[in-house]
Amino acid sequence: MAKDFDTNSDKKLIQAEEYVEKPESQLKEMWETLRQNKAAVAGLLTIGLLALIAVTVWLSQLLGMQILPYDPNYSDMTQSFVWPNAEHWFGTDQLGRDIFSRVLDGTKISLSVGIAAVTISLSVGVFLGSLAGYRGGRTDAIIMRIMDMMLAIPSILLAIAFMAALGKGLDKAVIAIGLVSIPEYARLVRGSILSVKENDYVQAAKVIGNKDGRIIFKHILPNIMSLIVVRATLGISTAVLDTSALGFLGLGVQPPYAEWGDMLGRSRGFIFNAPYTLIFPGIAITLTVLAFNLLGDGLRDALDPKSRIK
Amino acid sequence: MLLEVKNLTTEFKLKRGTVKAVDDISFTIDKGEILAIVGESGSGKSVTSLSIMGLLQLPGRISSGEINFKSQPLNKMSQEELRKIRGNQISMIFQEPMTSLNPVSRIKTQIMENIMAHMKITKKQALARTIEMLDTVGIPSPAERANDYPHQMSGGMRQRVMTAMALSCDPELLIADEPTTALDVTIQAQILELLYKMREKFHMAVLLITHDLGVVSEAADRVIVMYCGKIVEEADVKSLFAKPLHPYTVGLLQSIPQIDDDSDDRLYMIKGMVPNPLRMPPGCPFSDRCDSCMERCTQEMPELQELDGHKVRCFLYDKVKEGELNAI
Amino acid sequence: MKNEVLMEVQDLSKHFTVETSLLGKPVSVLKAVDEVSFTIGKGEAFGLVGESGCGKTTLGKVLVNLYSPTNGKIFFEGKELTALNETQRRSYCKDIQMIFQDPYASLNSRMTIGDIIAEPIIINQLLPKKEVEERVIYLLNCVGLARHQRNRYPHEFSGGQRQRVGIARALAVEPKLIVCDEPVSALDVSIQAQVLNLLGDLKMEFGLTYLFIAHSLNVVKHISDRVGVMYLGKLVEIAPKRELYANPLHPYTQALLSAIPIINPEKKKERIILTGDVPSPINPPAGCHFSSRCFKAFEPCTLKSPVLKEISPNHWVSCHLF
Numbered sequence: 001m002a003k004d005f006d007t008n009s010d011k012k013l014i015q016a017e018e019y020v021e022k023p024e025s026q027l028k029e030m031w032e033t034l035r036q037n038k039a040a041v042a043g044l045l046t047i048g049l050l051a052l053i054a055v056t057v058w059l060s061q062l063l064g065m066q067i068l069p070y071d072p073n074y075s076d077m078t079q080s081f082v083w084p085n086a087e088h089w090f091g092t093d094q095l096g097r098d099i100f101s102r103v104l105d106g107t108k109i110s111l112s113v114g115i116a117a118v119t120i121s122l123s124v125g126v127f128l129g130s131l132a133g134y135r136g137g138r139t140d141a142i143i144m145r146i147m148d149m150m151l152a153i154p155s156i157l158l159a160i161a162f163m164a165a166l167g168k169g170l171d172k173a174v175i176a177i178g179l180v181s182i183p184e185y186a187r188l189v190r191g192s193i194l195s196v197k198e199n200d201y202v203q204a205a206k207v208i209g210n211k212d213g214r215i216i217f218k219h220i221l222p223n224i225m226s227l228i229v230v231r232a233t234l235g236i237s238t239a240v241l242d243t244s245a246l247g248f249l250g251l252g253v254q255p256p257y258a259e260w261g262d263m264l265g266r267s268r269g270f271i272f273n274a275p276y277t278l279i280f281p282g283i284a285i286t287l288t289v290l291a292f293n294l295l296g297d298g299l300r301d302a303l304d305p306k307s308r309i310k
Numbered sequence: 311m312l313l314e315v316k317n318l319t320t321e322f323k324l325k326r327g328t329v330k331a332v333d334d335i336s337f338t339i340d341k342g343e344i345l346a347i348v349g350e351s352g353s354g355k356s357v358t359s360l361s362i363m364g365l366l367q368l369p370g371r372i373s374s375g376e377i378n379f380k381s382q383p384l385n386k387m388s389q390e391e392l393r394k395i396r397g398n399q400i401s402m403i404f405q406e407p408m409t410s411l412n413p414v415s416r417i418k419t420q421i422m423e424n425i426m427a428h429m430k431i432t433k434k435q436a437l438a439r440t441i442e443m444l445d446t447v448g449i450p451s452p453a454e455r456a457n458d459y460p461h462q463m464s465g466g467m468r469q470r471v472m473t474a475m476a477l478s479c480d481p482e483l484l485i486a487d488e489p490t491t492a493l494d495v496t497i498q499a500q501i502l503e504l505l506y507k508m509r510e511k512f513h514m515a516v517l518l519i520t521h522d523l524g525v526v527s528e529a530a531d532r533v534i535v536m537y538c539g540k541i542v543e544e545a546d547v548k549s550l551f552a553k554p555l556h557p558y559t560v561g562l563l564q565s566i567p568q569i570d571d572d573s574d575d576r577l578y579m580i581k582g583m584v585p586n587p588l589r590m591p592p593g594c595p596f597s598d599r600c601d602s603c604m605e606r607c608t609q610e611m612p613e614l615q616e617l618d619g620h621k622v623r624c625f626l627y628d629k630v631k632e633g634e635l636n637a638i
Numbered sequence: 639m640k641n642e643v644l645m646e647v648q649d650l651s652k653h654f655t656v657e658t659s660l661l662g663k664p665v666s667v668l669k670a671v672d673e674v675s676f677t678i679g680k681g682e683a684f685g686l687v688g689e690s691g692c693g694k695t696t697l698g699k700v701l702v703n704l705y706s707p708t709n710g711k712i713f714f715e716g717k718e719l720t721a722l723n724e725t726q727r728r729s730y731c732k733d734i735q736m737i738f739q740d741p742y743a744s745l746n747s748r749m750t751i752g753d754i755i756a757e758p759i760i761i762n763q764l765l766p767k768k769e770v771e772e773r774v775i776y777l778l779n780c781v782g783l784a785r786h787q788r789n790r791y792p793h794e795f796s797g798g799q800r801q802r803v804g805i806a807r808a809l810a811v812e813p814k815l816i817v818c819d820e821p822v823s824a825l826d827v828s829i830q831a832q833v834l835n836l837l838g839d840l841k842m843e844f845g846l847t848y849l850f851i852a853h854s855l856n857v858v859k860h861i862s863d864r865v866g867v868m869y870l871g872k873l874v875e876i877a878p879k880r881e882l883y884a885n886p887l888h889p890y891t892q893a894l895l896s897a898i899p900i901i902n903p904e905k906k907k908e909r910i911i912l913t914g915d916v917p918s919p920i921n922p923p924a925g926c927h928f929s930s931r932c933f934k935a936f937e938p939c940t941l942k943s944p945v946l947k948e949i950s951p952n953h954w955v956s957c958h959l960f
Contacts, residue, residue, distance in 0.1 A: 350826040350827060350828060351826055450914070464915045464916065465690070466915050467915060494689035494690055494853065494916070495689065495853065495854050495894060495897045495898060496689060496893060496894065496897045496912050497689075497915070497916075498897065499896075499897040499909060499911055499912075500911055500912070502899075503909070503911055521826065521827055522827075522899070523827070523901050524898065524899030524900065524901050525899055527899055527900065527901045527902065528899045528900075551901060551902060561828065562827060562828060563901060565827065565828055565830070565831035566827060566830075566831075566856075566901060567830075567831075567834065567856050567857055567859055567860045568856065568900075568901060569855065569856045569859065569883070569895065569898050569900065576835045576838060576839075577831040577834055577835055577860060578831065579828070579831035579832045579835055580828045580831070581832075583796050583798060583799075583829070584796075584826070
């Protein structure tokens with residue numbers, strides 16, 4: 001038997017042969033790297049805060065408790081266009097509704113739409129991209145031509161087109177935004193698979209008897225996961241923007257639901273006399289998008305094994 | 311004496327610590343001489359050539375020592391001054407000809423660029439010289455092939471083109487960093503033949519860096535063996551192969567499968583691996599792999615000693631220097 | 639050698655379409671492997687040598703089912719592999735395995751080496767779950783690695799050690815034939831000897847059969863019993879090891895042997911330097927593929943392609959000189 005051990009240090013450890021080290025946690029390393037990126041941590045904390053708000057508001061509404069200072073949909077015409085003061089921190093809008101409460105209420109819609117839309121894009125996109133990338137040939141050609149056609153149309157127009165077919169409403173908006181982004185993920189995954197597919201370890205996986213599906217799941221996807229995760233994080237911010245855009249245009253969320261884009265859309269005319277009706281929802285959108293972008297950038301560095309800090 | 315390297319040390323400052331890729335080495339190259347530096351990964355041979363040419367990138371830097379080319383101190387020059395010498399008096403060819411040539415530029419453009427950067431001649435003259443060089447390195451139909459792009463040529467041809475580019479300004483020293491490693495055996499033979507021819511014709515000195523002892527045996531006049539950044543043996547090629555002194559050199563020669571070796575026994579192998587440069591053992595860097603390791607070897611670093619023109623860094627030869635007649 | 643034949647390859651070809659016309663018809667074809675026939679005996683180490691573009695790696699990949707052959711037949715223990723469907727063919731991965739060239743690319747960097755070795759056992763359901771770990775440790779020891787390293791990731795190991803992991807993975811299914819695709823080319827010289835010795839030891843211990851692919855004749859010399867030389871997709875010479883090295887018949891083999899630098903400056907030898915470059919496999923020369931560079935080429939060489947003929951016992955050559 002070949003008993004040529006490689007390192008000297010192994011000679012000492014042979015006595016301790018019974019001891020098998022635990023695998024070093026790759027997650028832990030990623031976290032360490034992320035932690036050092038202050039901007040990413042700021043983004044993460046902001047998202048955490050937003051998520052907390054969203055969940056709290058949603059739960060409270062579910063349980064019938066009132067957490068928000070005012071009912072976001074309660075309209076008091078005697079209190080319309082009030083500048084921000086001690087009672088109404090963000091002021092009130094044209095229908096006398098408290099903007100602060102509406103902004104907080106809108107958090108749950110924006111976040112959930114963002115995540116839901118990305119989930120749709122991601123799952124369908126990854127599936128189609130894997131199929132196209134791994135199988136190649138005609139499958140690849142057909143799928144990618146359809147993706148190309150979708151990409152040729154600006155995303156907002158495409159979303160509007162979908163909404164026209166599906167009808168108005170928040171749930172339809174989610175589907176529309178989700179569908180619109182499928183080509184990006186499909187392309188990303190396909191490209192990554194093409195570059196990874198020829199690697200020796202993928203070939204080795206085939207040689208030892210793996211079936212195609214298992215190869216994609218176990219060997220290829222984990223190695224391109226970082227790209228997908230980063231893209232998805234940034235995708236959430238895009239989805240939030242798209243939701244706001246649709247809301248601004250009057251599609252998507254229907255009144256009286258508080259949604260930041262919708263709030264912006266309805267307050268367009270008041271920019272000079274009541275700018276606060278636009279500023280606060282605007283800041284909310286900006287903050288959310290910025291937070292996801294910073295987190296996404298940080299994740300890209302953390303997940304790339306080459307730039308990890310040990 | 312064309313090139314003199316004195317006590318050169320090159321360090322890399324990494325997050326985990328500082329690595330001495332090249333540790334206090336000294337050697338000279340004379341006009342028209344072919345000196346080979348032999349070593350495996352981590353030996354520091356490539357870093358040596360990059361240091362000489364001033365091509366080190368951060369985090370690497372020359373931390374001490376001198377590099378004198380015809381009495382000009384290369385290590386003290388600015389990039390501007392070095393550029394006048396690079397491609398002109400000292401030239402370099404690399405291992406991977408595909409990545410060393412610009413893929414979007416024609417062969418003739420690349421070679422002419424080099425010529426005109428260093429010589430004051432017209433475009434027409436530069437082109438003529440380019441075609442002449444391509445012919446000298448053995449490219450068939452040089453006038454037509456000069457118009458090709460790198461990807462239109464095979465590996466062997468590209469290496470010849472690189473050589474032509476390197477020789478276009480009549481350098482006095484050519485640094486060849488693993489010039490044949492990426493090539494097939496039959497093409498390797500052609501390139502080595504070419505280097506020999508060039509040396510004959512231009513009296514150029516060559517610093518040949520390689521891990522292939524076979525190449526060294528065929529092409530070199532003198533050999534330096536490096537291990538973990540240090541020179542462990544230096545001799546003329548005949549002496550090195552006839553009587554290798556350092557246990558590493560001995561082991562290396564014995565472990566290479568030879569074409570004229572008829573035995574079916576297992577190959578001799580050097581046990582262990584090259585140590586992690588951040589965790590070098592104290593004393594001689596080869597101590598943990600050496601069959602003749604003594605206690606002293608793990609504690610002190612041996613000095614480079616000379617025995618009849620043959621230098622070696624090993625405690626086995628300490629006693630010899632002090633007057634004993636027979637080497638161990 | 640009256641060995642039982644383990645694998646037989648008959649007129650095997652593998653073509654790649656390089657260009658197609660607008661309608662999809664192939665315009666230029668790369669004949670990576672061109673009607674190759676040979677056998678490998680049980681317990682034998684067959685060295686396959688050739689330079690870049692000769693098709694040796696492609697041939698190896700066809701044998702392990704990474705490519706399907708364009709033409710020809712492959713027989714394993716008498717059974718025709720080329721006649722099987724995909725699922726049936728996949729079941730033979732337990733018998734035919736591969737060791738890859740690049741130790742840095744052939745291991746999935748996200749799996750521990752223990753998991754890498756365990757995978758083939760698990761997916762082929764070769765052992766009950768409880769016994770898998772036992773076997774992984776056993777295999778690690780066979781290749782000279784220690785039990786406590788089982789949970790480490792590939793990047794924590796050197797090239798030589800990674801190659802050992804690759805070897806252990808190939809051994810995991812208890813294969814009968816292992817295709818070794820240039821297993822030591824990417825390793826340092828001092829490590830090459832270690833891995834070559836290991837492969838030799840394992841062959842003896844487990845009664846393995848090897849197809850050992852290399853680009854240089856000196857590497858295969860130690861480990862091979864018989865050696866085949868390939869050039870531009872064709873097998874040009876096959877002979878038992880000592881016979882080939884002592885008495886190479888094909889001009890290309892002679893040139894290959896002569897090109898290897900001898901580590902003895904005293905013996906400055908007469909080199910056969912081939913002129914020109916290896917032609918593109920898309921456009922091989924007419925007749926004998928080697929004719930454009932052959933120093934012994936004569937009239938029939940550019941007209942007709944030679945066939946492999948047995949010139950002396952077990953020594954086959956494909957050349958018009960014979």
